[in-house]
Amino acid sequence: MKTGVDLLVVAPHPDDAELFCGGLLALAVARGQRAAILDLTKGELATRGSVERRAAEAQAARAALGLHGRENLGFPDGGITPHDPAQVEHLAHALRRWRPTVLVGPWRHDRHPDHEATHQLLRRAAFVAGLVKVLPNVAPHVPRATLWYPTRHLAEPSFVVDISAVVAQKQAAIACYASQVGADAAAAPTLLASAGSLPALAARDAFYGAQIGAMAGEPYVSEQTIGIDDPVAHFGGHARGPAQLFPERR
Numbered sequence: 715m716k717t718g719v720d721l722l723v724v725a726p727h728p729d730d731a732e733l734f735c736g737g738l739l740a741l742a743v744a745r746g747q748r749a750a751i752l753d754l755t756k757g758e759l760a761t762r763g764s765v766e767r768r769a770a771e772a773q774a775a776r777a778a779l780g781l782h783g784r785e786n787l788g789f790p791d792g793g794i795t796p797h798d799p800a801q802v803e804h805l806a807h808a809l810r811r812w813r814p815t816v817l818v819g820p821w822r823h824d825r826h827p828d829h830e831a832t833h834q835l836l837r838r839a840a841f842v843a844g845l846v847k848v849l850p851n852v853a854p855h856v857p858r859a860t861l862w863y864p865t866r867h868l869a870e871p872s873f874v875v876d877i878s879a880v881v882a883q884k885q886a887a888i889a890c891y892a893s894q895v896g897a898d899a900a901a902a903p904t905l906l907a908s909a910g911s912l913p914a915l916a917a918r919d920a921f922y923g924a925q926i927g928a929m930a931g932e933p934y935v936s937e938q939t940i941g942i943d944d945p946v947a948h949f950g951g952h953a954r955g956p957a958q959l960f961p962e963r964r
């Protein structure tokens with residue numbers, strides 16, 4: 715019997731995985747794959763909400779996406795660092811327990827220092843997870859692929875996933891985080907809770923979708939070149955292109 719998960723998204727804070735990979739996660743579940751989220755912090759520094767409320771929201775979002783699992787490592791919000799050997803080892807141990815076929819983490823550039831630190835920490839931990847002489851009591855693990863999700867800063871995607879079929883499910887998962895995205899006029903203003911935030915995220919999905927001729931898409935970066943076995947089957951069969959969105963175009 716297969717152990718581990720097919721897809722694991724690592725997120726600095728509860729809600730990052732849903733905001734930027736919610737479509738990918740919902741599609742994986744719809745395809746019968748085992749998908750999970752690994753949150754690094756409980757978001758205790760967040761301007762809005764409490765740790766307890768955020769945890770309940772995260773579990774509701776897990777249910778909305780139908781995830782196989784979700785874990786929070788409880789690292790200090792605002793204190794994620796690739797230079798702490800304990801964090802590297804703790805995360806490497808978690809990767810060995812989850813054993814993802816495809817590992818997904820935040821892209822290296824972002825406005826939030828925790829997001830950039832998560833990228834660097836995950837790079838180290840994913841490498842250490844494959845070393846047989848580290849944590850010898852747990853079998854080493856190397857994912858088949860590591861992908862990165864851009865967040866607030868633009869990155870050139872290696873590919874875009876068509877999430878048109880699961881946009882409503884992605885939005886339902888994001889809506890679970892009422893403490894973060896809700897229109898609570900009495901709460902302190904934040905970027906995510908601002909009136910333009912969710913429309914901007916929808917516009918982002920539409921923008922990337924348009925690149926592949928779909929109504930909505932999520933971008934991913936692979937630092938390794940991606941091979942295609944059969945270009946004719948790929949581009950002639952299920953590949954997306956402007957013809958899908960604009961069938962009259964030639």
Ligand SMILES: [Zn+2]
Nearest residue numbers: 726727730826
């Ligand atoms: Zn975040």
